[in-house]
Amino acid sequence: xxxxxxxxxxxxxxxxxxxxxxxxxxxxxxxxxxxxxxxxxxxxxxxxxxxxxxxxxxxxxxxxxxxxxxxxxxxxxxxxxxxxxxxxxxxxxxxxxxxxxx
Numbered sequence: 001x002x003x004x005x006x007x008x009x010x011x012x013x014x015x016x017x018x019x020x021x022x023x024x025x026x027x028x029x030x031x032x033x034x035x036x037x038x039x040x041x042x043x044x045x046x047x048x049x050x051x052x053x054x055x056x057x058x059x060x061x062x063x064x065x066x067x068x069x070x071x072x073x074x075x076x077x078x079x080x081x082x083x084x085x086x087x088x089x090x091x092x093x094x095x096x097x098x099x100x101x102x
Contacts (some may be wrong), residue, residue: 012101024095032080
């Protein structure tokens with residue numbers, strides 16, 4: 001499957017069935033967050049967040065905005081530009097995701 005698409009092409013991902021493996025869920029979350037529609041809330045939170053570094057335990061410590069963990073039920077779709085690393089990640093979650101050219 002990864003040989004069908006070249007890096008830089010637009011790919012449409014669709015979740016085909018419920019994700020039952022934790023590692024696959026993390027990978028799919030990371031892939032879907034590259035889509036602007038899914039990553040927009042996290043970027044909005046990070047944009048409004050003011051870093052206030054302080055000393056904590058002898059080290060400089062800064063709090064960062066919490067990452068959002070969206071849920072991906074069957075039928076959820078995203079359109080993403082592919083990269084070589086993206087194609088490797090995609091190969092590991094093929095049992096949960098269908099891939100088509102966008």
